[in-house]
Amino acid sequence: MARRNFQNRKPYRYRPPKFRRSKAAKNRVSATQILITAALVGTFGGLAYSMASKGGDSSEPMAVAALAPSPGEGASDISCSSIFVVDGDTFRCDGKRIRLQGIDAPELDGHCRPGRQCTPGDPIASTDNLEGLMARGTTRCNQTDTDRYGRIVARCTSKGVDLSCEQVRSGHAVLRYAPISC
Numbered sequence: 001m002a003r004r005n006f007q008n009r010k011p012y013r014y015r016p017p018k019f020r021r022s023k024a025a026k027n028r029v030s031a032t033q034i035l036i037t038a039a040l041v042g043t044f045g046g047l048a049y050s051m052a053s054k055g056g057d058s059s060e061p062m063a064v065a066a067l068a069p070s071p072g073e074g075a076s077d078i079s080c081s082s083i084f085v086v087d088g089d090t091f092r093c094d095g096k097r098i099r100l101q102g103i104d105a106p107e108l109d110g111h112c113r114p115g116r117q118c119t120p121g122d123p124i125a126s127t128d129n130l131e132g133l134m135a136r137g138t139t140r141c142n143q144t145d146t147d148r149y150g151r152i153v154a155r156c157t158s159k160g161v162d163l164s165c166e167q168v169r170s171g172h173a174v175l176r177y178a179p180i181s182c
Contacts (some may be wrong), residue, residue, distance in 0.1 A: 012127035036051065078141040078154065083134055087111070088126025088172050093141065097151040100164045101144050102180035105173040119174055133166055134158050
């Protein structure tokens with residue numbers, strides 16, 4: 001039986017697949033991204049202008065109200081009968097995953113993605129505080145958006161108390177992601 005000579009063999013070198021982009025390519029902004037951004041800015045700018053011109057007084061902050069609806073202006077009303085609190089800013093309402101708008105609460109162990117700077121604080125206390133707020137009475141939510149994880153982003157109240165504002169006021173969350181007025 002012949003023996004193979006492995007001494008003259010080239011060492012294995014990993015070559016990434018062809019579809020991977022270089023770091024420089026990842027940092028480049030494509031013309032399509034620029035056009036989409038310009039179109040969105042133009043659309044919302046026009047919306048803010050038309051709302052301000054209809055209002056009569058252009059000094060009112062109409063554009064902010066258009067971008068961040070108050071609890072009464074949401075896309076759809078959700079009334080919760082069965083609630084399970086996941087953490088200080090997320091819960092399940094009748095099987096629907098809901099994320100409170102405009103806040104970020106401390107993440108439970110193992111929930112903070114690598115490379116992300118998560119909100120400091122006690123995640124258990126934040127979760128318990130949200131459970132206590134929701135135990136007061138019926139929880140009602142007004143959907144304002146859907147996040148990249150498929151969760152409903154909403155402004156929610158329980159017995160007339162805005163849950164996002166109360167979590168921030170009590171120190172169990174911080175304002176982040178969207179402007180809200182408390």
